[in-house]
Amino acid sequence: MSYLLEERVALLRDIENSPEAIDDFGLLNSCIHCLKSNEATSLLSQEAERSSKLRNGLIKKVTQDLRVSPSLEHIKLVEHLITRLEKTDARGRQGIGYCLSMLLPYLPAQVQHNVQITLLRSRFVGLRRRGYKSVAADSTPQIDFLMESWTAFQDFECAWLLTKLLTPQELITMRREILHHLHEGWQISRLYLRIAEADPTLLKELKKIDGISYSYVLAKLGHSLSTRQAKYLIAKHETDERLGLLIWSVGQMQIWDVLVWFKNRLPKVELKRHNDLIARPRLN
Numbered sequence: 001m002s003y004l005l006e007e008r009v010a011l012l013r014d015i016e017n018s019p020e021a022i023d024d025f026g027l028l029n030s031c032i033h034c035l036k037s038n039e040a041t042s043l044l045s046q047e048a049e050r051s052s053k054l055r056n057g058l059i060k061k062v063t064q065d066l067r068v069s070p071s072l073e074h075i076k077l078v079e080h081l082i083t084r085l086e087k088t089d090a091r092g093r094q095g096i097g098y099c100l101s102m103l104l105p106y107l108p109a110q111v112q113h114n115v116q117i118t119l120l121r122s123r124f125v126g127l128r129r130r131g132y133k134s135v136a137a138d139s140t141p142q143i144d145f146l147m148e149s150w151t152a153f154q155d156f157e158c159a160w161l162l163t164k165l166l167t168p169q170e171l172i173t174m175r176r177e178i179l180h181h182l183h184e185g186w187q188i189s190r191l192y193l194r195i196a197e198a199d200p201t202l203l204k205e206l207k208k209i210d211g212i213s214y215s216y217v218l219a220k221l222g223h224s225l226s227t228r229q230a231k232y233l234i235a236k237h238e239t240d241e242r243l244g245l246l247i248w249s250v251g252q253m254q255i256w257d258v259l260v261w262f263k264n265r266l267p268k269v270e271l272k273r274h275n276d277l278i279a280r281p282r283l284n
Contacts (some may be wrong), residue, residue, distance in 0.1 A: 005042075007114055008031070008034075009043060012028065012031055012032065012043075012054055015031065016053050028054070029057045032054075032058060035061060037071060037073060040058055040065065040115075041076070041181045044059065047093070048081055049084070049226070050095055055099070059099060059102045059103070066103065066106035066208075070106075074103075082100075085097070085127070097127050104116075104134050105134075112138075114143055117142075120145050121149070121152070127284075128153065128158075131145075132155070132157040132158060136161055139208075141161075146161055146162060146165070162178060163190055168196075168198035168199075169198050171195050172198055175195060178191065179209075185210055189206075189216050189283075192217050193220060193221070196217065211233045211237060212233070212240060212246045212249075213244055215249040215250070218249070219248075220252075223254065224253040225250070227257055230250050230255050231261060234247070234250070234265075240275050253272065
């Protein structure tokens with residue numbers, strides 16, 4: 001027996017909206033799986049802007065069809081969703097952005113790139129973040145897309161991706177503007193680890209920026225601090241939450257005397273850290 005699409009959709013909505021536990025056995029997704037490829041894309045284009053079990057089931061069906069054989073209907077679906085992005089409200093954008101993110105890995109390369117550049121050019125940071133996530137997962141990330149987005153928005157997510165993807169020489173050129181957007185020590189360490197591949201002398205900059213990150217990078221590169229330098233940095237950063245990382249770095253450098261010195265100093269360090277914690281202003 002054949003059913004019209006309208007009848008199929010009516011059944012799907014009836015299952016989705018049923019107040020009873022009618023879908024304990026996956027009936028909704030099984031019915032969705034019976035849709036033809038063009039029916040699924042047509043219905044997803046209508047459902048994309050709202051969060052629902054029906055929409056999520058349709059995404060699974062469409063991605064499954066995409067893995068088997070991308071078609072013109074899939075491309076038209078993506079084009080429709082891109083067009084709707086700038087016309088819908090905030091909730092609709094979130095829904096469409098989610099759909100595009102889920103479909104993106106299975107789209108043909110050129111269509112993928114069209115979606116990525118659309119997301120990265122968006123004036124809405126939530127959509128740009130989806131674009132950054134897609135580029136990060138791409139086996140051949142489009143650096144020119146990132147550079148365009150960086151010029152326009154200078155988002156943290158873009159700065160972090162550039163830190164990981166640019167060549168060391170390119171990072172040297174851009175390091176100051178990228179550094180302005182990296183706020184965690186481990187991120188700054190990653191930047192200078194990569195820069196040091198091309199110019200180790202630039203580690204002097206890191207030494208001025210953050211002693212703990214500087215020690216970590218030196219340890220990772222197989223270099224060492226002097227005993228005097230190590231003691232100075234430990235004393236300076238005794239109340240820092242990353243003190244353990246500094247001690248790890250000293251251990252990697254095999255500066256035994258400094259570790260013994262630190263052991264003997266531990267009671268004073270623990271008292272100082274305790275007092276520092278008490279003195280910190282509490283957030284209401």
